[in-house]
Amino acid sequence: MPGLAGAAAAQYAAALRLTSAVDGAYDSEHARVRGRLQAGAVLAGDALKRWRAFPWTAPPANSSTPWWRA
16 A cells, blocks of 8 residues: 555646646746737737637627627
8 A cells, every 4th residue: 555655645746746837837928928918919810810709799698699790
């Protein structure tokens, strides 16, 4: 059992390191993108396509009209 406990502890420690690395990378990119957008950079490519497809208005929930025709 000590081997299993040690392996579980090592796996947990690796998961914590990975989570920390991912969180750090996400925070760094979030700050970079936010700074670029505040400086006036424009969206391009797939991000622009998704932004333009975002439904800013939607019909009432009981409406049968699609959001793009509202």
